[in-house]
Amino acid sequence: MVTSQTSPGSDPLFLWLTGGPGCSGLGALLTELGPFRPNPDNRTLSENVFSWNKFANILFLESPRGVGFSFQNMTENNDTRWDDDRSANDAYLALKDFFSVYTEFQNRPFYIIGESYGGVYVPMLTSLMVQKIQSGEMKNVNLVGMAVGNGELNxxxxxxxxxxxxxxxxxxxxxxxxxxxxxxxxxxxxxxxxxxxxxxxxxxxxxxxxxxxxxxxxxxxxxxxxxxxxxxxxxxxxxxxxxxxxxxxxxxxxxxxxxxxxxxxxxxxxxxxxxxxxxxxxxxxxxxxxxxxxxx
Incomplete structure (x- = not known):
């Protein structure tokens, strides 16, 4: 996660989901919308003046499980199948934990955003979040909207x-x-x-x-x-x-x-x-x- 460079205490929270399925969110952090870009020397960083965290706090979430630095405890959950419903539910559970731990982001304007296969991830997770908010299972979350760039839709x-x-x-x-x-x-x-x-x-x-x-x-x-x-x-x-x-x-x-x-x-x-x-x-x-x- 990267915090806003403007007003981290009040600026909105973005959830970013990279596509694939199976591409790490770290790719977007380091080469697309994050605050820094690795230099060719692999030792230093350059500022990305177009970073989205100029005006928002951004949470990069690996999806589905097992991608990037995400980890699956096979003792607690030995499910070896992947599908979009499972990925949406995993992301929902991750967000539920996130908001319970980082309470300062509760009731903050919250957007779910993604690219490419995010055309599947984003609307499915958004739909699930709306259900959970309306049922009262997800509390103190101000889901304002969603956005998809160059999405896989059909x-x-x-x-x-x-x-x-x-x-x-x-x-x-x-x-x-x-x-x-x-x-x-x-x-x-x-x-x-x-x-x-x-x-x-x-x-x-x-x-x-x-x-x-x-x-x-x-x-x-x-x-x-x-x-x-x-x-x-x-x-x-x-x-x-x-x-x-x-x-x-x-x-x-x-x-x-x-x-x-x-x-x-x-x-x-x-x-x-x-x-x-x-x-x-x-x-x-x-x-x-x-x-x-x-x-x-």
Missing amino acids: SIIGSNSLLSDMYYHGYIGTGEWATLAQCCNTTYQMLPFCPFDARYTVSPDGTAIPKDNTSACDNLIADKINNVWTDDMLYYSDVYNQNQDCYQQTSYLLGSIRSAKTRQKVAEHTRKFIKAQKDASVTNYVDAYRYNNDNI
């Missing part, structure tokens, strides 16, 4: 929008775009609104699967969706700032690193991490999507 809608997003950011060429137009029962001008999802389903681990393995269109669309993280994208572009000029890239974000050798090393590491993330971060990763009825 796996099909989310992946369906990737094709037009990739085209308008230059990752799909006009030739490929024209080919995709032939796979859509609409005009070329309306292609961004094409229901590509009619040609694929999404597996529990997020992989697009062609509905008809013999259809060239179904296979093309599924292939494009499954290969968003291409070598060129990781080598030469900054996924956090896709519109910047590549020849001016100087930051240390994924693909935007000056040394080509370093770019390649980072790209290979990132690709391996993404591929292995579902096994490394959350042991029973598939269960994290069981709540999702997108394909029904």
Whole structure:
């Protein structure tokens, strides 16, 4: 937790949940909205002048259990399954303990905020908190609102929008775009609104699967969706700032690193991490999507 730099005794309290599922909140603390950033020497820190704790107290919570520095006592709880309902309940219990110990934050304006898979974490936890507050199980908590940035809301809608997003950011060429137009029962001008999802389903681990393995269109669309993280994208572009000029890239974000050798090393590491993330971060990763009825 980091306290507010302005009025820690009266400023609101933010709960931050990083996505994944299975990404540590420490990543957000040290590279996104926290007060300091580690320097390349791995020994010193630099101030983040855009830190959210300029005006709020921020609690970074690891979710689900077992992520980052969170700990599960297997003697007290030997449950080895993970799903969104369990994660929401674990977060609720953690907050209940937090407010009982740090009473100075009771009745303070409280917001639940997250990114990416926080599109699942945040509304589910918020809904549970509202129930607990209304039932009287959670007392002296002034839940004001919630916020989600770039949230995972629906796996099909989310992946369906990737094709037009990739085209308008230059990752799909006009030739490929024209080919995709032939796979859509609409005009070329309306292609961004094409229901590509009619040609694929999404597996529990997020992989697009062609509905008809013999259809060239179904296979093309599924292939494009499954290969968003291409070598060129990781080598030469900054996924956090896709519109910047590549020849001016100087930051240390994924693909935007000056040394080509370093770019390649980072790209290979990132690709391996993404591929292995579902096994490394959350042991029973598939269960994290069981709540999702997108394909029904």
